[in-house]
Amino acid sequence: MVGFRKTSDQSRTQTQARDNISDKLLENLPRLSDLLRREPIQVEKLIAEAIRTKGIKNILAELDKVLRGLGDVALDLLSSLAIGRHVLIMGPVGVGKTTLAETIAEILAISDPPYIEVACHSHMTATELTGDIDIAVALQAGLDHPLAFIPGPLVMAHGKILILDEINRLNPYSQAALLQALQEHYVFIRGFRIRSDFIVIATSNPAEYSGVYELSEALADRMKVIEINYPDREVLRSILEWKSNSLLEHLGTKVPDFMVEVVTTYIMLLVQDANIEVGPSIRSAIYALANAMSRAWIEGREASINDLKVSLIENMVSTVRGNFSSEQEKKDYLLKKFDEALLIAKKMYRK
Amino acid sequence: MMLNEANRLDPISLISDILKLVYEYLQTDTRVIRPGSIRSYEAAVADIFFRLLLEGGEVDEEKFREIVTRVGIQNLLLSVETQSPEEKRLVLEEAFEYALNRAMKRIEQKIKEGLGEPENGEKRKGEKKRGAPGAEGEEREGEQRGQGQGQGSARRRGKGSSLKEGSEMSDLTSDELVDFAGSKMLQELSKQGSYQYSRRSASAQMTGEIIEREVEEVAENDEVEQMISTIYEAFYGGIGAANFMNLAQLINMFVKYDANIIKKVQVLKKLEKYLRSYGFASSTYTKVSSQERRIFEEFRRKTKGQSSDMSQIKIMKFVGSDRYPTYVVNMREYKFGDSYSNIDMYKTAINISRKSLMGKMITTKDIIVKEYANVKSIDLVLCLDVSGSMRELSWGTQKIDIAKDAVSKYVQFLMTTNDRLSLILFNFRADVLWTLHQVKRYWKYMLYMLSYVYAGGGTNLAHALERAREVLSKSRSTAKHVVCVTDGRTVNAQLCIREVTRLRRQGATISTIAIGENSDDDLLMKLSRIGGGLFIKIINIHDLSRALIIDKLHFL
Numbered sequence: 048m049v050g051f052r053k054t055s056d057q058s059r060t061q062t063q064a065r066d067n068i069s070d071k072l073l074e075n076l077p078r079l080s081d082l083l084r085r086e087p088i089q090v091e092k093l094i095a096e097a098i099r100t101k102g103i104k105n106i107l108a109e110l111d112k113v114l115r116g117l118g119d120v121a122l123d124l125l126s127s128l129a130i131g132r133h134v135l136i137m138g139p140v141g142v143g144k145t146t147l148a149e150t151i152a153e154i155l156a157i158s159d160p161p162y163i164e165v166a167c168h169s170h171m172t173a174t175e176l177t178g179d180i181d182i183a184v185a186l187q188a189g190l191d192h193p194l195a196f197i198p199g200p201l202v203m204a205h206g207k208i209l210i211l212d213e214i215n216r217l218n219p220y221s222q223a224a225l226l227q228a229l230q231e232h233y234v235f236i237r238g239f240r241i242r243s244d245f246i247v248i249a250t251s252n253p254a255e256y257s258g259v260y261e262l263s264e265a266l267a268d269r270m271k272v273i274e275i276n277y278p279d280r281e282v283l284r285s286i287l288e289w290k291s292n293s294l295l296e297h298l299g300t301k302v303p304d305f306m307v308e309v310v311t312t313y314i315m316l317l318v319q320d321a322n323i324e325v326g327p328s329i330r331s332a333i334y335a336l337a338n339a340m341s342r343a344w345i346e347g348r349e350a351s352i353n354d355l356k357v358s359l360i361e362n363m364v365s366t367v368r369g370n371f372s373s374e375q376e377k378k379d380y381l382l383k384k385f386d387e388a389l390l391i392a393k394k395m396y397r398k
Numbered sequence: 399m400m401l402n403e404a405n406r407l408d409p410i411s412l413i414s415d416i417l418k419l420v421y422e423y424l425q426t427d428t429r430v431i432r433p434g435s436i437r438s439y440e441a442a443v444a445d446i447f448f449r450l451l452l453e454g455g456e457v458d459e460e461k462f463r464e465i466v467t468r469v470g471i472q473n474l475l476l477s478v479e480t481q482s483p484e485e486k487r488l489v490l491e492e493a494f495e496y497a498l499n500r501a502m503k504r505i506e507q508k509i510k511e512g513l514g515e516p517e518n519g520e521k522r523k524g525e526k527k528r529g530a531p532g533a534e535g536e537e538r539e540g541e542q543r544g545q546g547q548g549q550g551s552a553r554r555r556g557k558g559s560s561l562k563e564g565s566e567m568s569d570l571t572s573d574e575l576v577d578f579a580g581s582k583m584l585q586e587l588s589k590q591g592s593y594q595y596s597r598r599s600a601s602a603q604m605t606g607e608i609i610e611r612e613v614e615e616v617a618e619n620d621e622v623e624q625m626i627s628t629i630y631e632a633f634y635g636g637i638g639a640a641n642f643m644n645l646a647q648l649i650n651m652f653v654k655y656d657a658n659i660i661k662k663v664q665v666l667k668k669l670e671k672y673l674r675s676y677g678f679a680s681s682t683y684t685k686v687s688s689q690e691r692r693i694f695e696e697f698r699r700k701t702k703g704q705s706s707d708m709s710q711i712k713i714m715k716f717v718g719s720d721r722y723p724t725y726v727v728n729m730r731e732y733k734f735g736d737s738y739s740n741i742d743m744y745k746t747a748i749n750i751s752r753k754s755l756m757g758k759m760i761t762t763k764d765i766i767v768k769e770y771a772n773v774k775s776i777d778l779v780l781c782l783d784v785s786g787s788m789r790e791l792s793w794g795t796q797k798i799d800i801a802k803d804a805v806s807k808y809v810q811f812l813m814t815t816n817d818r819l820s821l822i823l824f825n826f827r828a829d830v831l832w833t834l835h836q837v838k839r840y841w842k843y844m845l846y847m848l849s850y851v852y853a854g855g856g857t858n859l860a861h862a863l864e865r866a867r868e869v870l871s872k873s874r875s876t877a878k879h880v881v882c883v884t885d886g887r888t889v890n891a892q893l894c895i896r897e898v899t900r901l902r903r904q905g906a907t908i909s910t911i912a913i914g915e916n917s918d919d920d921l922l923m924k925l926s927r928i929g930g931g932l933f934i935k936i937i938n939i940h941d942l943s944r945a946l947i948i949d950k951l952h953f954l
Contacts, residue, residue: 123468126445126469127441127472130441130444132444135476174735181762182765183732183761183762186760197734223811223814227947227951261814263810263811264810267476267477268435268438271472274472
């Protein structure tokens with residue numbers, strides 16, 4: 048009701064101001080005619096230039112602030128980006144595939160925004176990737192109105208890095224649209240031809256995960272595969288310690304060394320276990336550690352191993368997959384493994 | 399230390415040597431089905447080189463080995479195919495180990511030989527002085543790899559200049575190298591193409607010998623004798639003559655035309671040797687010069703970027719709203735990605751006029767779209783022209799070879815769908831090379847049969863359409879589509895139109911792809927108008943694969 052009591056004069060100036068802002072926003076949107084006039088961009092040159100000006104050491108140092116133990120993988124990634132080869136990063140859930148792709152793109156910063164990201168899913172249509180013309184707007188305001196054409200990620204990614212998250216979930220139809228853009232450097236929308244040069248960093252889970260399409264051969268041929276595996280024990284330990292402590296920073300608590308040791312041993316045990324097909328993700332382990340600590344913090348006491356046990360199971364039970372007939376069996380197995388890990392860690396810690 | 403010297407001398411050629419050895423190894427290994435594409439090998443060379451640069455500073459032998467193996471496998475992994483996917487990585491690792499060991503031995507030898515020769519720096523100067531690349535490069539090439547067989551001049555040229563570049567590189571610091579590599583990368587890439595050539599000719603030689611031996615062995619067999627005489631009659635009727643048989647007719651002399659593709663492949667395997675000995679199979683029929691030019695063409699396109707020749711494709715649509723033989727499931731408001739032809743004009747017009755009378759804005763809610771039943775798979779029949787005109791050269795390669803490439807790309811493209819494909823070859827008469835088979839399951843056989851297609855004879859499109867109708871009459875799918883690819887004028891144009899009308903009545907749609915200036919565009923356009931498909935005109939046959947895919951995408 049308060050809004051309506053304003054004088055008419057006031058409300059007029061307000062609407063005018065709002066109109067001005069929206070006009071400005073509209074001007075920032077790309078028009079179809081601008082898109083059609085696009086010039087080719089050599090993205091690989093931009094990237095090579097960025098690597099040269101930043102220097103490899105600086106890039107790796109910056110990456111180290113976000114991710115650890117992936118320096119070699121990052122170099123593999125950079126080398127192929129610099130020659131214009133598209134990359135597919137493959138690895139289990141939660142080892143930092145997407146984060147790696149995003150961070151590298153951010154550090155290189157060849158454009159603004161530095162990258163376009165698409166979370167692929169199986170019901171994605173080709174038009175969701177390419178974009179389309181809104182005929183209701185086009186009929187009333189003309190084809191060249193900024194709102195008449197809604198560009199999709201393939202069009203927006205011109206001169207940028209395109210991150211396709213979980214590309215293995217892309218169905219064959221959208222794969223075909225992507226392939227066409229990669230091979231011809233043009234995107235076709237209702238007969239309009241829009242130039243689009245970009246480099247793809249795709250991420251993918253290995254084939255044992257469910258809901259996965261095969262990549263078409265022509266598409267796969269254009270990609271290089273970089274695999275990220277579980278880090279080795281020492282690296283894993285330092286990652287867990289560092290990440291979980293950074294999560295707990297604002298609570299003012301710290302994870303005890305012993306707990307990190309236990310979780311590290313636990314993950315190593317599970318990864319090597321024959322009964323388990325898909326091991327726990329590092330992300331879930333980090334949160335399990337932080338979770339146990341924060342639980343204790345809420346109750347105002349010291350964290351115990353029992354807290355850790357409970358939060359580990361809570362956090363990991365959904366990501367671990369294996370030969371179990373029921374959820375309960377899986378839980379029991381995980382608990383049994385935890386006790387084993389605890390024993391081993393105790394021995395190690397004493398030394 | 400030894401390695402460093404060699405590495406500095408010529409990093410790119412060292413890496414490409416290693417990859418060449420990898421390719422050789424993969425070719426001979428029985429577990430490997432496909433040893434990988436040119437593109438992935440090119441990318442691997444450039445990638446490994448750049449990765450070594452990124453490492454900066456000195457790379458010792460162990461590190462070098464590790465990087466080459468890892469980055470190489472990363473690049474080749476999706477392109478190489480082995481019998482079981484689990485052992486792919488293993489096979490690749492073995493291949494790289496083999497290649498690295500071989501390459502290292504060669505370098506050691508080279509360095510031992512090099513000790514007697516003048517100092518490195520002088521050699522470098524000598525190379526820079528020489529104006530035309532080649533002379534010394536060739537010499538050194540000669541000593542370096544006496545055992546290499548079938549090296550053409552293209553290869554040597556590539557080698558010579560990359561040697562030169564390699565020596566230039568050693569003058570620069572690693573920081574400058576990155577810059578250097580960035581600008582030269584494209585040129586480097588183009589040089590690697592020459593390797594493919596030498597591999598091919600080597601393998602061709604090998605298979606040639608094997609076949610000669612086999613032909614001698616089997617020649618006594620009676621049944622075989624009969625085959626030979628049949629083929630002899632077929633081929634030596636003359637290439638332009640009416641009784642020149644195409645591959646499909648030849649195979650169908652031994653099996654029924656609608657036999658399973660596996661049976662046909664078995665027949666083709668028996669015929670294979672004789673096809674070769676009459677010069678109709680490609681592997682012994684490669685001309686050095688044409689191969690070379692083909693590679694050139696590939697790289698010309700690569701360096702230029704494929705974008706510029708898009709204008710050569712002309713597409714005409716004759717698709718009505720009834721293009722899918724299907725039924726309306728429901729009506730809903732317009733969403734992005736809907737085809738304009740699916741809009742229900744009547745309801746939309748009412749909505750729009752109502753809104754405009756009320757003075758309101760039109761939104762997507764006012765546009766009503768008919769939703770059709772989802773057509774899951776299409777039965778495709780491809781009619782390919784194999785008349786004598788397809789033997790003409792285009793950029794130094796026979797048109798038929800390019801067309802075969804295009805069709806194999808098409809098959810690979812269809813592999814991701816549930817579609818069924820049948821291929822009909824036609825010259826003066828038409829016959830079914832294989833009847834409708836699911837591409838996903840039978841693509842290997844299809845690609846195999848495709849590689850033996852040869853050209854000769856007249857052009858009779860009407861007969862091909864009749865055959866297509868026969869094939870499609872057995873299909874129960876709701877979506878049928880015929881694609882005709884031809885580059886010339888057909889006899890019996892009236893009959894063509896009648897056949898297309900019949901096909902249309904059966905519920906099939908017909909697209910036509912015309913190649914070159916020679917084609918009868920009026921007729922083909924008419925056919926696709928009646929058939930309710932696309933008419934695609936391409937001047938250059940190299941665009942054929944793209945045209946096929948455009949046609950298919952249109953029907954998605």
